[in-house]
Amino acid sequence: MKKLILLYTALICVCWSLKAQNDFKFGLQTGATAATFNADISISGNIGAAIPPINEFSQIASFNVGFWFEKRFAPAFAIRWEVQRSPGGAKAFDVLEEREKRYKYFYLSSPLLLKIAPFQKKAKHPIQLEIGAVANYFLFDYGEEVTFGAINQFEFSALAGLTRNIDDKWSVSLRYNRGLKPFSQYEVGGVNINWTNESYILTFSRALFTIGQKAKVVDTKAATKTAETASTKKKLTKKQRLKKKKKEIRQRKKKQRKRKK
Numbered sequence: 430m431k432k433l434i435l436l437y438t439a440l441i442c443v444c445w446s447l448k449a450q451n452d453f454k455f456g457l458q459t460g461a462t463a464a465t466f467n468a469d470i471s472i473s474g475n476i477g478a479a480i481p482p483i484n485e486f487s488q489i490a491s492f493n494v495g496f497w498f499e500k501r502f503a504p505a506f507a508i509r510w511e512v513q514r515s516p517g518g519a520k521a522f523d524v525l526e527e528r529e530k531r532y533k534y535f536y537l538s539s540p541l542l543l544k545i546a547p548f549q550k551k552a553k554h555p556i557q558l559e560i561g562a563v564a565n566y567f568l569f570d571y572g573e574e575v576t577f578g579a580i581n582q583f584e585f586s587a588l589a590g591l592t593r594n595i596d597d598k599w600s601v602s603l604r605y606n607r608g609l610k611p612f613s614q615y616e617v618g619g620v621n622i623n624w625t626n627e628s629y630i631l632t633f634s635r636a637l638f639t640i641g642q643k644a645k646v647v648d649t650k651a652a653t654k655t656a657e658t659a660s661t662k663k664k665l666t667k668k669q670r671l672k673k674k675k676k677e678i679r680q681r682k683k684k685q686r687k688r689k690k
Contacts, residue, residue: 452500452640452641453498453641454639456499458493458496458497458632458633458634458635459492459493459495460492460493460632461491462493462628462631463490463629464489464491464626465519465520466612467627469624470621471622485522486520488520488629489520489531489532493513493515495511495513495538496512497634498511499636506544506545508542508543509544509559510540510541511539511541511542512537512539514535515538515565516534517536517612518570531572532573533570533571534567535568536565536568538563539564540561540562541564543560543561544557544559545557545558546558554593554595556593557594558590559588559592561588562586562587563588565583565585565608565626567580567582577613577615578616579614580612581610584608584611585609585610587607588604589605590602590603597636598635598636599635599636601631601632603629604630605629605630607625607626607627608627611623611625612624
């Protein structure tokens with residue numbers, strides 16, 4: 430855990446210390462989250478009856494909200510840091526009470542993401558791949574209580590997804606988030622259950638302001654043509670340039686005489 434914290438801190442320091450000529454953005458975001466738990470059960474001995482009644486969960490929906498900073502270093506490369514209130518939880522059927530129970534909670538989450546555009550490099554708004562790590566701090570829970578052990582107050586998770594800029598201000602992303610450490614652990618009489626967070630996140634973001642130059646897509650053909658023209662001009666000698674200029678003057682005078690006739 431200490432190594433993960435150090436790595437996360439180092440990534441933030443490196444990303445914000447880099448110098449670049451492109452834009453820096455700040456904005457707000459919100460969206461929907463479908464969350465659940467993955468249960469990993471291990472049993473030693475013939476004590477299957479000791480397993481708690483609830484160990485299979487289904488997804489539960491809620492919303493997320495937060496703000497973000499993004500630094501673009503090139504048209505196909507950017508770093509994004511977010512701070513948000515993220516929901517979690519799940520639905521579970523209690524076989525003893527024969528009814529469905531809901532468990533919900535909120536994290537204070539801080540994702541650090543690398544955004545790259547491996548495809549559509551010449552597109553104005555290419556589809557970008559997002560990968561990164563998320564630091565989560567447990568805030569509070571609500572809803573009906575489900576049988577858990579001690580809840581881990583602080584954890585890390587891994588995140589991957591796709592994002593697309595709708596225009597210069599709006600973007601939409603679809604992400605998958607998976608805990609790297611159990612949310613809660615239950616252990617009694619040889620039965621060990623680890624519950625790990627899992628969620629699918631749909632996010633809409635809006636940039637409030639942009640500082641610096643915007644990353645622009647370079648027109649390769651136009652740039653090559655301009656370079657070739659400049660190179661041709663440099664190769665002409667002084668005598669050739671004078672000859673070319675005299676020729677242009679003669680052509681203009683010839684056109685003028687034709688118009689007078």
